[in-house]
Amino acid sequence: MKKYRIRFCTPFLFGLFLTCTGAIAADSSFTPGLINFSRDEYRGASQNWSVCQDSTGFIFVANSNGLLEYDGFHWTLYPSHGGNIIRAVACGPQGRIYSSGYRELGYWSRNGYGKLDYTSLNSLADSLFNQNVEFWKIVILGNKVLFQSFTQLLIYENGKITSVNFRDFVNSVYHIDNQLFVNVLNQGIYKLSGNKLEPFITGDIFKEVIVRFILPYGENTYLLGTDSHGILISEKGKVTEWNTPLNDSFKKNRINRGCYTKTGDLVVGTILDGIYLVNSKGELVWNLNAGKGLQNNTVLGIHPDASGNLWLALDQGIDLVLTSGYEGVQMVRAEKIGAVYTAAVFADSLYLGTNQGVFA
Numbered sequence: 001m002k003k004y005r006i007r008f009c010t011p012f013l014f015g016l017f018l019t020c021t022g023a024i025a026a027d028s029s030f031t032p033g034l035i036n037f038s039r040d041e042y043r044g045a046s047q048n049w050s051v052c053q054d055s056t057g058f059i060f061v062a063n064s065n066g067l068l069e070y071d072g073f074h075w076t077l078y079p080s081h082g083g084n085i086i087r088a089v090a091c092g093p094q095g096r097i098y099s100s101g102y103r104e105l106g107y108w109s110r111n112g113y114g115k116l117d118y119t120s121l122n123s124l125a126d127s128l129f130n131q132n133v134e135f136w137k138i139v140i141l142g143n144k145v146l147f148q149s150f151t152q153l154l155i156y157e158n159g160k161i162t163s164v165n166f167r168d169f170v171n172s173v174y175h176i177d178n179q180l181f182v183n184v185l186n187q188g189i190y191k192l193s194g195n196k197l198e199p200f201i202t203g204d205i206f207k208e209v210i211v212r213f214i215l216p217y218g219e220n221t222y223l224l225g226t227d228s229h230g231i232l233i234s235e236k237g238k239v240t241e242w243n244t245p246l247n248d249s250f251k252k253n254r255i256n257r258g259c260y261t262k263t264g265d266l267v268v269g270t271i272l273d274g275i276y277l278v279n280s281k282g283e284l285v286w287n288l289n290a291g292k293g294l295q296n297n298t299v300l301g302i303h304p305d306a307s308g309n310l311w312l313a314l315d316q317g318i319d320l321v322l323t324s325g326y327e328g329v330q331m332v333r334a335e336k337i338g339a340v341y342t343a344a345v346f347a348d349s350l351y352l353g354t355n356q357g358v359f360a
Contacts, residue, residue, distance in 0.1 A: 031286045031288070031292070032286070032288075032309075032321050032322050032323045033321075033322035034288065034293045034294070034319060034320070034321055034322065035319065035320040035322065036293070036294075036295050036317060036318075036319055037070075037075070037317060037318040037319070037320070038295065038317050039316075039317065041075060042061075042063075042068055042070075042075035042077065042318060043075065043077050044061075044063040044064070044065045044066065044068050044075075044077045045063055045064035045065040046064070046315070046316045046317065047063070047064040047085075047300070047315055047316070048061050048062065048063050048064075048068075048300060048301065048313035048314060048315075048317070048318050049061075049062040049063070049064075049085075049086065049087050049088060049089075049136075049300050049301055049313055050062045050087070050088050050089050050090075050137070050300070050301035050303070050313055051089070051301050051302070051303035051311040051312075051313050051318075052089050052090050052091040052097070052303055053091060053303065053305045053306060053311075054091040054095065054097065055091075055095075057072070057306065058070065058071055059305070059311060060089050060091065060097050061089065061301075061311075061313055061318055062086040062087060062088055062089040062099060062301070062313070063077070063086060064085045064086070065077060065079065065080065065085075066078050066079040066080040066086060067080065067086055067089065067097070067099055067108060067116070068318075069116065078108065078116050078118070080099075080101065080104075081104060081106065081118055081120055082104060084101045084102045084103075084104055085101050085102065086099045086100070086101050087100060087101045087102075087134060087135060087136050087137075088100045088101075088135060088136055088137050088138045088147075089138065090138035090139065090140050090145070091140075092107070092140050092145055093140075093143070094109075095109060095110060096108065096109050097109075097116070098138050098140075098145055098147075099138070100135035100136075100138055100147050101134060101135065102132075102133075102134045103122075103129055103132075103133055103134070104120065104122060104135075105120075105121050105122070105125060105135055105147045105154065105156075106118055106119050106120040106121045106122070107119055107121070121156060121161065124156075124159075124160065124161040125154055125161050128152075128154060128161060128162075128163040130149070130151045130152050130165070133149045133151060133152060134149055134150075135147040135148060135149045135154070136148060136149060136150070137172070137173055139173060139175050139180060141175060141178055141180060142178060143157055143158070144156065144157045145157070146173070146180065148170070148172075148173045149170075150166075150169055150170055150171065151165065151166055151169070151170070152164060152165045152166060153166070153170075153173070153182075153192070155195075162195065164192070164195050164196075164197075166182075166184070166197075168184050168185060168186070168187065169184070169185040170182055170183060170184055170185070171183050171185055171210050171211065171212075172210075172211060172212055172213070174213055174214045174215075176214070176215070176216055177216075179191060179192075180192040181200060181214050182197055183210070183211040183214070184197070185210065186206060186207050186208065186209075187202055187206055188200070188201050188202030188203060188205075188206040188211075189201040189202065189211065189214060189224070190202075201222070201224075201234045201237060201239060203239060205232070205239050206239075208228075209226050209227070209228070209229050209232075210226060210227040210228070211224050211225070211226055211227075212225045212226060212227055212255050212256055212257060212258065213225040213255075213257060213258035213259070215258060215259070215260060215266070217233065220235065220236050221233065221234065221235045221236075222234045223242065223258075223266070224239070225250075225255040225257075225258040225268060226255060227254055227255060227256070228251060228254065229241070229251060230242070230244075230246075230247035230248070230250040230251045230255070231244065231246075231247060231250060231255070231268075242282060243282065244278070244281075244282030244283070245282070245283075246276065246278060246282065246284055249273065249276075250268065250270070250276075252272070252273075253270040253271065253272040253273035254270055254271040254272055255268055255269070255270055255271075256269050256270055256271050256298070256299055256300065257269035257299055257300070257301060257302045258302075259302050259303075259304060260304075261277070261304055261308060261310070261323060262304060262308040263308070264280065265277050265278065265279055265280070265285060266278040266279075266280075267302055267304075267310060269299030269300075269301075269302050269312070270297070270298075270299060271297070271298050271299075272297055272298070273287070273289045273297055274287065274288045274289030274290065274292075274294045274297050274299060275287070275288050275289075275294075275299055275302070275310070275312065275321070277323075288321065294312070294314070294319055295314055295316050295317035295319055296314040296315045296316035296317060297315075298314060298315035298316075299312055299313070299314060300313045300314060300315060301313030308323055309321060309322050309323055310323055334352075334359075336356070337352060337354050337356055337359050338354040338355045338356030338357075339354055339355045339356075340352050340353070340354050341353050341354060341355065
């Protein structure tokens with residue numbers, strides 16, 4: 001799958017705000033194209049939790065109703081095992097698509113008809129489950145598949161599952177260069193070595209700080225995206241606030257996810273203000289939120305695809321941000337003009353006929 005179907009809206013204006021599926025948005029400068037996929041199109045629940053892409057180009061989304069598959073033209077929903085919410089999805093080796101949720105983990109694989117069949121791994125994991133455990137993230141490290149909950153890590157390798165139980169609350173895990181980093185609440189970042197956690201970046205600064213992502217930022221330097229303290233930078237073990245004017249916005253809008261694009265820019269997903277694209281100097285390239293075309297401001301998952309575009313799992317819907325050279329259309333919200341019935345451009349001005357009068 002190398003091309004995405006792009007559906008364009010007819011030139012019908014609703015208060016100058018394009019609301020139909022497939023609307024394309026832009027900011028005051030260059031802003032990428034944006035394609036909205038609503039629940040009416042993919043026929044699943046509103047909430048989507050994570051995204052991955054397999055080696056053939058198919059997109060998979062963890063949805064509250066099951067696993068969603070997108071082939072570039074059509075969406076297919078595979079109901080979850082037991083009807084539970086699928087919280088995480090990851091594309092692994094041998095064409096397997098791993099998924100997990102409440103006391104459930106397993107993988108999907110193609111049958112002879114090209115459809116996906118589910119294989120539960122609970123027979124291997126049942127005896128290891130902590131009480132009321134729910135697995136929120138899946139990490140593929142070589143031949144290992146790691147399922148992360150707040151209280152334990154289950155490692156699937158060579159047909160067996162082993163458990164690493166956490167003494168303290170673990171909010172998130174992140175992998176860099178085949179190494180797993182674990183955020184322990186109020187303590188900091190640890191590395192997983194075998195089945196043990198070793199301190200990596202710790203200190204009093206992490207008290208009451210929830211780390212949402214950790215990313216490399218040069219030699220022995222890391223960016224730490226936090227829920228309430230913006231982005232921190234760790235240089236040779238010393239942690240300070242990253243020197244970017246965006247940190248006040250990140251603190252206010254609560255960081256939830258982060259990753260790099262293929263070109264090395266930083267993508268920050270928030271709870272309250274959509275996503276930000278930030279260059280290596282910490283400068284804003286663009287921001288997309290519900291006022292600029294996103295279906296929802298709460299970003300629960302981000303995945304850069306093979307073409308360099310960004311897939312967003314949102315609290316309401318799925319959005320595709322076309323960052324690979326596709327420029328969108330500027331969206332302008334015009335208040336108190338009523339319902340627009342006709343529009344025309346004359347001498348570089350836009351004229352609107354509405355039920356409230358004529359505007360320019």
